Amino acid sequence: MTHPPVTLHLLAKAPLAGVAKTRLIPLLGEQGAADAHAELVRCCVNHACQALPAENVTLWTALEHEHPFFTQLRADYSIGLKPQSEGDLGARMRHALGDAPGPAMVMGSDCPRITPALIRLCATQLAHHNVVILPAEDGGYGLIGTQDDYPTLFSDMPWGSEHVFAETRARLTACELTASYPKTIWDVDRPEDWQRWSLP
Structure with missing residues (x-):
């Protein structure tokens, strides 16, 4: 099986x-x-490494970069580990996306419903669009992929609010960038989200 030449990045705090x-x-x-x-x-991380070769996956760490949890993930999955950059979420996401030339995606580390098949679909869609996004039910998004560096998508954004996806979509339109939105997902942030994820 051939894999799209796309890199995938996850941002995570130490537990x-x-x-x-x-x-x-x-x-x-x-x-x-x-x-x-x-x-x-x-x-x-497991879903990411089922979808793409491990060498295409990087986990960007925060708080304690050498935490045993991170080193164990590297040992188990052969992924790359790098410390997150300074700045707000947008700056850190943009830095990760620009880490290597070529198309790249960054996804939340609290979105277990982003399956390997959905990751592969996003990578395929990115071959035909400037941007691919998985909108989230809470008004944000769980994954964004870009073909190039688009600073306007990451600066002065109301991160953490229900307006992130709508604002991002408006900026895409203003910049005349093509985008694909393959599926709406949800992340695990609040107690009811955890129960939704963990209960059969």
Whole structure:
């Protein structure tokens, strides 16, 4: 099977109790929320490496770059590890996307419903569009892929709000960039999201 020449990037915090997935703490407690975060990140890395060759996948780390969790993921999946850049989410995403020449995608590490098949579909769509996005039910998005560097998509964006996808789409139109939106997904952020993911 041939793979699209696309790189895939994930951004993740170290699974530190009291710091990772804080909105899950009321349901799971500090350590439980950190463990849930680790489970989600591992799931997303696993999906990424089923979809693309491991050498095309990089996990961008935050908080503790040498955390044993990260080194274990590298050992288990042979992925690249790099420290996240400074700046807001947009700056860090743009930095990751520009890490190597060619088309690239960055996806959330809390989006377990982004399956290997969906990742491959996004990579295929990126061959025919400037941008590919998986919109999220909460108004953001779970994955974005770009053919080139488009600074306007990442600067002065209302990150964390329900307006991110709408604003991104408006900027795509203003810049006359073509885009594909293969599927709407959801991420695990709040207690009800965790229950939706973890319960049969």
